[in-house]
Amino acid sequence: TCYIRCSRLSGCTDYTGESNAVKKTVGSLGVAPTVTAGSICGTGTVTLGATCSTGTTATWYSASTGGTSISSGASFTSPSLSATTTYYVSCKSSAGCESGRTSVVATVNGGATAPTVTPASICGTGTVTLGATCSTGATATWYSASTGGTSIASGASYTTPSLTATTTYYVSCKSSAGCESATVPVVATVNGSLSGPSAIKNGTICGTGTVELGAICTTGTPTWYATATGGTSFTTGSVYVTPVLTATTSYYVSCKSTAGCESPRIEVKATVIAKITNGGTIQADESICLGKTPAQITSVTPASGGDASAAIEYLWLQTTSLSNGTCPLNIVGQNLYTEIPNSNSPNYQPSAITQTTCYIRCARRAGCTDFIGGESNTVKKTVLANCEGKDPVCLSRKTTVSNSTLCGDATQSYGLYFADLKGNVVSPNQHFTVKSGELTEFCDGTAVLNYTACVTGGTSNDCINVIVNYSGRTGTPPTGSPVANTHCTGYSPNLGDWYYYPTSNGTFTGSGIYAGLTGTYTQNMAAFQLGTGASLNDITKFGASSWFKINITNGGTNNWTTASKDGDINVTLGTPTTIxxxxxxxxxxxxxxxxxxxxxxxxxxxxxxxxxxxxxxxxxxxxxxxxxxxxxxxxxxxxxxxxxxxxxxxxxxxxxxxxxxxxxxxxPTPATPTVTSGSICGTGTVTLGATCSTGSTATWYSAS
The missing domain is CATH 2.60.40.10 (Immunoglobulins)
Structure with missing residues (x-):
């Protein structure tokens, strides 16, 4: 379109004045831009983009219409935003033609919240599972470094590779919009593994009751279980006292650290031993002389009952506290009986006693601490006062005979004394030293004394051998006892300490200068006392004492006087040996x-x-x-x-x-044989077979 301005003076009717012509060319409005939205996490600037056709420029606005542009160019960086904001952009030509505006959104996304983390630990080498919790819509993202690098996993949990040392990982929360929080460290702790208890204490009880068990840990606390694996612990500590048990029970204990690491469990056993129910029986009662040794107390029936897998232990008790001659009961707490040391045997040999003594055998199963329920019957060993009227010899025995020194006088050292054995040839009276001898006493009250005596100061061959047979042994001192008087001044013997043979007869033969000398030998009484025999320092212990008479019936080579001679004997007796x-x-x-x-x-x-x-x-x-x-x-x-x-x-x-x-x-009875049958056609022999176990032989029969 062309334009001319015309002008006239006021009052004129025509426009005589014309200006130059102005031409207005109409161009196109242009194409709307292609836009690129932008976003941000949290507060900040957002860069938006717009692409226009050639010859046009992107022009930015904060409103969809009107207003002035806030920027131009292919990109626009917003001021710091805290909320999503819409901007608008058009394409504008150099001719000033402008397309319609297109909205471009600068999205402000909320920033992701850092996760709540769950660290974890392991005992020894192994993997560790860590945890992280993000807000709704966000995902945990795992890293091996606090910044930089790429994620190694995503999700609420992360299982590490096998670790040998404590390691720190990092995790953030990432929204679907790509917003990511700061990372948070999560520690995978590797604790050292624990060894089992260094020492344990098993326990044992007899019967029923509680048992004290124990365990010591070098590291950690003893932790107790009822099972070898699984289950929960029921207590902790170095000592555990069980409830009342009636049977052997196994418990299990581990060592557990404050970090929760736990060793393998070890068995600790509370053994319940069934107690002996029968103490068995022993024998036998006996009457013995004062100071003598009783016969062995022997087991008639052994103790029995209880836990047969545990050995039987014995303990013997004794008491001299009798009530009217009766052995007392062994009542717990009364302490009427005392223990005999080293008496763990079903039989017991008492030592010599001077008081009537009662014995009880107690039995228990190994591992038990008491003998309750395992007592035998009581055996009573009665001591007889002075042995009067009692026989000191129950079992046949032998005792050695040797020389004595009489009255502590070395010049009176003799075992045999003969009054003027040589008749009128030798004076003073003849002393003989006992060289050897033996007293054999039998249960039936008889005895045999066999000894050889040689002339004191003479040759070793100038001897006589005497064999005397005794009978009627008694413990009652008879009238005219040979120990009633003595050659020893001041000696007052206790007649009850001796035992006596009122009847005797014997023979003797000679050797050396007495060769061929024979005769008979009689005693009006013989007395014997077991002990160390007479000595220089103790005149109270003659072994034997008697007066005797010999009747020489053959004077022998030297024609000794054939007459009756008196004499006496004092010898030492040794310790008897049962035969x-x-x-x-x-x-x-x-x-x-x-x-x-x-x-x-x-x-x-x-x-x-x-x-x-x-x-x-x-x-x-x-x-x-x-x-x-x-x-x-x-x-x-x-x-x-x-x-x-x-x-x-x-x-x-x-x-x-x-x-x-x-x-x-x-x-053992052999196993039944494996057999092999046989057959024959017509008449003939048949071979059968049998295979027996090793060590046995097949034996054949014609009948079952």
Whole structure:
């Protein structure tokens, strides 16, 4: 379009004045821009973009219409924004033509909140699982460094590779818009592993009750469980006292650190041992002389009951506190009995006693601390005052005879004294020294004294040998006892300390200068006392004392006077040795299961049992008992040890015993053979076969 301005003066009707012409060319409005929105996390500037066609420029506005532009150019950086804001952009040509405005959004996204983290630990080498919690819509993103680098995982948990040392990881929260919080450190702690308890204490109780167990940890605290694995602990500490138990129970203990690391569990056992229920029986009562040694107390039946897997332990008790001659009961708390040290045996040999003494055998299972319920019967060993009327010899015995020194006078050292043995040839009276001898005493009250005495100061061959037989042994001092008087001034012997043989007869023979000398020997009384014998310092212990008379019946080579001569003897007696014994035999000694065994108890000749009533007691480890000297144990099914005890009871009531053992072995029954049948055609022999186990032989029969 062209334009002219015309002008006229006021009042004129026409326009005489024309200006130059102005031309207005109409161009196109232009194409709207292609826009690029922008966003930011949290507060800040946002850069937006717009692309216009060639020859036009992007022009930015804060409003969709009107207003003035706030910027121009292909990009626009907003001021700092805290909320999403819409801007507008148009394309404007150099001719001033402008397209319509297009909205461009500067999005302000909220910043992601840092996560809440869960660290974790492990004992020893291994993986660790860490945790992180983000707000809704955000995802935990894991890194190995606090800044930079790429993420190593995403998600609420992260499992590390196997670690040997404590390691720190980092985690952020990342929104779906890509907004990411600052990272937070999360520690994967590697604690050292623990070893089990360095020491444990098992416990044992007999019967029912609580048991104290223990454990010591070098590191950590003892932690107790009822099972070897799994379950929860029920207590901690170095000592654990169980509830009341009736059976053996295993508990388990580990060492646990404050970091929660725990060692493997170790078994600790509370053993409950069933107590012995039967103390068994022992034998036998006995009457003995003052200061003598009682016979051994032997087991008749062993203690039994309780836990058979635990050995039986024994303890013997004794007391001299009798009530009216009766052995008291062993009541707990009254302390009437005292323990005998080192007496852990089913049998017990008492030492010499001077008071009547009662004995009890107590038994318990190994591991038990008390003997309650395991007591035997009581055995009473009665001490007889001075042994009057009692026989000191229960079992046949031998005692050595040697020379004595009389009254502490070395010049009076002799064992045998003969009044003027040589008749009128030698004076003063003849002294003989006892060189050797032996006193053998039998249970039936008889004895034999055999000794050789040689002339004091003479040759070693100038001797006589005397053999004297005694009978009627008694502990009652008879009238005219040879110990009533003595050659020793000031010696007042206790007649009750001796025992006596009122009847004797013997013979003697000579040698050396007495060769061929023979005669008879009689004593009106002989007295004996066991002990160390007479000595220079103790005149109270003669071994023997008697007056005797010899009757020389043959004067021998030197024609000694054939006459009766008086004399006396004082010798030392040693410690007696028992010579009586019993032999136990089993026939056969090996049988098959269910077979019979014949048992025989045989007394030796020294036992003189024909005059001292013996009683027999067989006890087998299989429970067999008998009171016969010869007996058969039938249907024996297990290897068995048999013990026979023979008790001698003299006419005056004295008792002693001897024991012996034997046994039988069970041979196992072979297994049934594997057989091979045979056949034949027509008449002929048939070969059959049988295979037996090693060590057995096939035996053939014609009947079943």
């Amino acid at each position: 009586a014994s019993v032999t136990a035999t089993a026939n056969p000694t090996a049988i098959c299961t269910g077979g019979d065994v014949n048992l025989t108890a045989t007394l030796d000749a020294n036992s003189k049992s024909i005059n001292c009533t013996p009683t027999y007691s067989w006890v087998g480890s299989n429970g067999f008992t008998s009171t016969q000297a010869t007996v058969t144990n039938t249907n024996v099914t297990a290897s068995t040890t048999y013990t026979v005890t023979v008790t001698f009871t003299a006419a005056n009531g004295s008792k002693c015993s001897v024991t012996a053992t034997t046994g039988v072995t069970i041979n």
